Amino acid sequence: MDFNERKLMRYSSPFHEHRLDFHRPKSDVSMRVLLIEDEKKVADVVARGLRAERLAVDVAYDGLTGWNLASGTEYDLLILDLMLPGMKGTELLRRLRQKGGTSAVLVLTARDLTSDKVENFEAGADDYLTKPFAFAELLVRVKALLRRPPAGRTAVLRVGDLEIDRLTQQVRRSGKRLELTGKEYGLLEYLAANAGRVLSRTMIVEHVWDESFESLTNIVDVYVRHLRAKVDDPFPTKLIQTVRGAGYCLQAECPT
Numbered sequence: 008m009d010f011n012e013r014k015l016m017r018y019s020s021p022f023h024e025h026r027l028d029f030h031r032p033k034s035d036v037s038m039r040v041l042l043i044e045d046e047k048k049v050a051d052v053v054a055r056g057l058r059a060e061r062l063a064v065d066v067a068y069d070g071l072t073g074w075n076l077a078s079g080t081e082y083d084l085l086i087l088d089l090m091l092p093g094m095k096g097t098e099l100l101r102r103l104r105q106k107g108g109t110s111a112v113l114v115l116t117a118r119d120l121t122s123d124k125v126e127n128f129e130a131g132a133d134d135y136l137t138k139p140f141a142f143a144e145l146l147v148r149v150k151a152l153l154r155r156p157p158a159g160r161t162a163v164l165r166v167g168d169l170e171i172d173r174l175t176q177q178v179r180r181s182g183k184r185l186e187l188t189g190k191e192y193g194l195l196e197y198l199a200a201n202a203g204r205v206l207s208r209t210m211i212v213e214h215v216w217d218e219s220f221e222s223l224t225n226i227v228d229v230y231v232r233h234l235r236a237k238v239d240d241p242f243p244t245k246l247i248q249t250v251r252g253a254g255y256c257l258q259a260e261c262p263t
């Protein structure tokens with residue numbers, strides 16, 4: 008065991024002392040984290056702590072499962088152990104960046120060699136944490152990474168006269184400030200980050216909600232209605248398009 012579990016346990020509770028402020032309503036879960044760690048106890052304690060911070064956390068206990076999840080879903084943050092069965096962390100990271108994945112990546116390792124750090128930063132890591140670590144240390148880094156717009160991800164999204172500031176989470180249309188709930192914001196940001204692309208209800212549920220059940224896809228229609236009332240109804244140009252049988256798309260003109 009290369010991990011000081013007792014240290015982790017001691018600092019990992021109570022979680023509310025380290026509660027994060029993501030400028031979102033506390034009842035909403037929108038930030039998605041993928042934790043890839045083969046030490047099950049460590050993974051479970053960290054996952055529980057992050058969920059208590061209202062983050063949506065998926066866990067993979069081996070490299071291949073981690074890669075399958077990371078390559079199929081857009082996560083805001085990956086917490087990646089290096090020594091993993093199936094696929095090593097550094098290899099997974101390299102593949103993710105080659106594929107154009109812009110998730111923030113926090114690397115966990117038992118090793119503290121400078122050459123390892125350099126190799127992993129070159130492979131695309133954003134930050135590095137050496138085991139053993141306290142949960143509070145991890146949380147500080149997670150918080151910093153989630154606030155930082157990843158490389159290649161712009162801080163301000165613009166679609167027509169719509170402007171979304173991802174740092175302050177303020178939304179304006181024609182210069183007029185729009186008040187959105189956390190989920191409405193999450194939905195709009197996802198649509199805007201993929202402007203011009205048709206997003207299925209399933210994709211939307213998986214990204215914006217912490218769920219992946221088909222039965223929840225109706226919720227998307229409800230939230231799109233809420234969003235339209237605020238974003239489109241007061242303005243002459245409609246940006247949120249319904250693509251029949253496919254999903255939704257944000258843009259003045261979308262592929263049909």
Ligand code: CA
Binds near residue numbers: 045046088089091
């Ligand atoms: Ca490991």
